[in-house]
Each structure stands twice: as C-alpha cells, then as structure tokens.
Amino acid sequence: MVRKFEGLPRELIALRVARELEDGTYVNLGIGIPTLVSNWIEGRDIILQAEIGMLNTGPLAEGDNIDQDLINAGCQPVTELPGACYFSDFESISMIRGGFIDVAVLGSLQVSEKGDMAGWFNPERGFTGGVGNIGGSMDLAVGAKKVIIAMTHLTDKGDPKIVKECTYPLTAKGVVKLIMTDLAVIEVTPQGLLLKEVAPGVSAEDVQSVTYAKLIISPNLIEIGL
Amino acid sequence: MNKVFPGVDEAVADIPDGSSIAIGGFFTCGTPVPLIQALARQGAKNLTLICQQMGPGSEDINQLVLNKQIRKAICNYPFYRSATQGSKSPFEKAVRAGEIEVEVYPMGTFIEKLRAGGSGIAAFYTPTGTGTIVEKGKEKRVFNGREYLMETALKCDYAFVYAYQGDSMGNLTCRKTARNYNPEMAKAAKVTIAAVENLLKPGELNPDMVHIPGIYVQRVVKVARPQYVPSL
Numbered sequence: 532m533v534r535k536f537e538g539l540p541r542e543l544i545a546l547r548v549a550r551e552l553e554d555g556t557y558v559n560l561g562i563g564i565p566t567l568v569s570n571w572i573e574g575r576d577i578i579l580q581a582e583i584g585m586l587n588t589g590p591l592a593e594g595d596n597i598d599q600d601l602i603n604a605g606c607q608p609v610t611e612l613p614g615a616c617y618f619s620d621f622e623s624i625s626m627i628r629g630g631f632i633d634v635a636v637l638g639s640l641q642v643s644e645k646g647d648m649a650g651w652f653n654p655e656r657g658f659t660g661g662v663g664n665i666g667g668s669m670d671l672a673v674g675a676k677k678v679i680i681a682m683t684h685l686t687d688k689g690d691p692k693i694v695k696e697c698t699y700p701l702t703a704k705g706v707v708k709l710i711m712t713d714l715a716v717i718e719v720t721p722q723g724l725l726l727k728e729v730a731p732g733v734s735a736e737d738v739q740s741v742t743y744a745k746l747i748i749s750p751n752l753i754e755i756g757l
Numbered sequence: 758m759n760k761v762f763p764g765v766d767e768a769v770a771d772i773p774d775g776s777s778i779a780i781g782g783f784f785t786c787g788t789p790v791p792l793i794q795a796l797a798r799q800g801a802k803n804l805t806l807i808c809q810q811m812g813p814g815s816e817d818i819n820q821l822v823l824n825k826q827i828r829k830a831i832c833n834y835p836f837y838r839s840a841t842q843g844s845k846s847p848f849e850k851a852v853r854a855g856e857i858e859v860e861v862y863p864m865g866t867f868i869e870k871l872r873a874g875g876s877g878i879a880a881f882y883t884p885t886g887t888g889t890i891v892e893k894g895k896e897k898r899v900f901n902g903r904e905y906l907m908e909t910a911l912k913c914d915y916a917f918v919y920a921y922q923g924d925s926m927g928n929l930t931c932r933k934t935a936r937n938y939n940p941e942m943a944k945a946a947k948v949t950i951a952a953v954e955n956l957l958k959p960g961e962l963n964p965d966m967v968h969i970p971g972i973y974v975q976r977v978v979k980v981a982r983p984q985y986v987p988s989l
Contacts (some may be wrong), residue, residue: 562838597986599786600786600932602784612835617934620864621868621869621938656840660859661861662852663861664836665864665866666863673884683886700866700890
C-alpha cells in the first residue's frame, strides 16, 4: 500500500498520548514510541512505573548521572525523582496484574477492531514453536486499567497495522481502549473503531484507505490537537 | 554460620552436569556476571538456565552457549529485539539449529512460578496469557466470570544472585533496580550462590533493609563491582 500523505513524527504521537494522561495517575510506558511520552510529562503529577521494579522513574540519565544499577525496562539508564521507590520484579508485576496501574501505553504490531492486540511476536524474526520476547507485555495488557496503543499507522513496508482480525499471535484479547498513530486517534467501542481525530492535512478517507478495519467516523471528528 | 566461599570458582565447583540454574538480572542490571564467567570456566554441561534473557544487554551468557553447556533456556525475553543483532547471537543460532530448547513465559508468570516454587505452592491461576498461544495445553478455569490459566511452580537446583551488600550469614541487600528477579530466584533454588559487592560482618547490615533473608542463601562470595554501560 502506498501512502500519499505525511503523518505526525514519533515525538508528536507521544505528545498526543501525554495529553491523554490525567494527573494523579500511575502509568507504565512500553518500549518504542511509548517511551517518548516521558519527554512530555515533566512537571505533571504522573508517576511512571518501570516493570524492572521502580516507581517515579525520572528522565533518561546522561554522562556522570548514569548509574548501572538504575535502568528502565528498555535497558536505558534513567534517573529517580523525589519519592521514588524500588522493589523486586515480583512486586512490580503484582502492581501491574493486580490492577494498580491506571494506564499502560504500549506499542503493537497489529490491533484489531475488537481491541485485540498482537505486539510480542514478529513472524519475520523466524522463530517457530511460539517462542519470542513476551517480557511484561501480556501482564500489562491484561492488568492495566486502560491500555493505549501508540504506534505508527503502517509498518515500515507500508502494511496497515489496524485490522479486522490480528494475524500475528496475540498479546491479549479485547484490552485496547484507544489507538494513537501518526495519522489518527481511534477509540475502540463495542460498535467498532471510532475515528475521533485526524492528523493535520489528513482526511478521514485517507485514514480509512490505510486501515483494514472499517472505521466509524465520529460526527465530532477534529484535527489532532497538540 | 559462615557461608563465605573464597572465590567464584570455588563457589560453583561442584555444580554437576544436568543442573538447572536460575540467574538473576534484568539485562545488565543486577546480573551476577562473575558467577556466569566461573560457570563457563567450570564447564558443567546439559544445563537448564532460568533467566530473563539469553544475551541482550548481558552478553557473558554467550560463552556458555559457545561452550555448548546449555540444553534448555526458560526465559521471558530471550532474544534480541533487532533481527540484525539477533542474527549474530550464538544463542539464536543454537535455537534455530535445534541445539537449545526454549520455553517462554510472560514476565509475571515467569517470576510467579519461581516465587511459588520457593513458597510451597504447587500451582496458581493467572489471567495473563488467556486467549493467546501461552494457554496452549494448560488448564483454564473461570473465577468470578474471568478466565484464568493454571501455571505450575518452578524450582531449580542452583540460583546465581547478585547483591550490593551482604553479610557472611547470607543476608543480602540489593541496590536500586538491581534487585529485580534476585529475591524470588534465591527462594526457588536448593543452593543459592550470592555474588556480593560489599561483604560485611554479621551486625553491619541494617536488619530492616535486608531484601533477601540469609535462610535462602547457601553460599556467599565477594566480587569486584562489574563495570558496564547499560545498553541493548
């Protein structure tokens, strides 16, 4: 599929996600575009949880601030903010699966119109027998109160990631509430996918042309506000 | 009770072929690298490793693969994310060649299996993995209208753990995110070997700040602080 229009850069997808997060919440950010959300919440009353075992993770560490005993789940050196605490991975997943995380922002390879997500197993990596990198993704997907997917609308090869049914192995079924891409903001509703916002210069028809699932166009469709 | 061994080589010397070994650490962080290096020198074969990853962020494990010491790996994030890096990984080559068997669990299931194994629990029900290929072959039950999978406990022969501070009785205190899997792995093993950066005398460790009680730890060995730059 050839796309004829430009979407938002990754940083601005992250900014739109940051706008969606409410103050007073505990949030876990996955690897990739979700990690970039941390650049836009400085000064906000949002506590980031890192599944390695930390609450109130600060910005990425640089230079002399790098501490090899302090990383996030993406193996990036990070800093701690006042009020941070550390715990075991067991405790960390208890928080996640136990329903204490308000929002998980995750990437995905595919999302279906029913809110299924497939993000852990890339068939192009060529492993058989269902082995791949699950990490904390399945626990976050079933445990967080709200799952937001932040991803590019299309794969690098130009294939739509928003589909009727996921063809890749699932991370979890029916968990996704909101999809934020470079082209659109889409809510998963019982009736189907509701297109609520489009990127500047992109029409609802443009978004539908690169989306395999049928979109319901909101009567209140607006341009993505940044 | 003095559990201190003179060095890492002495601490791993008796590990027989066919052992199962849990290795703490989340990528680079809190990984008992000197014990992994000692195991490569020791040469035990036909091993089952229980650890987060097999190479990414902590490459010392590659030597065990190159030595053909590993039969099976039980992990939650075994492979490199990038196909380019993965293609160079000795572990991935061995998996594709069918030389090493891999079992993968979601992170929470992985650590809960070890916690259960160390706590006298035979099995547990988790919602994680329902409706995915993780549920294959597992009992499913509905509690309060929600589906759960039964997962069984995991025990092992040895655990290699890492601590910032520890005393000669095996009480351990970890630092920042280096705690990660280490406490539950210490419980799940018959013999836990702790690599400790700062070895203290009994009484010198704040008893309120012990993350791994000494009853779970059979051997303690002082190591120099490994130096690494966290990256994937």
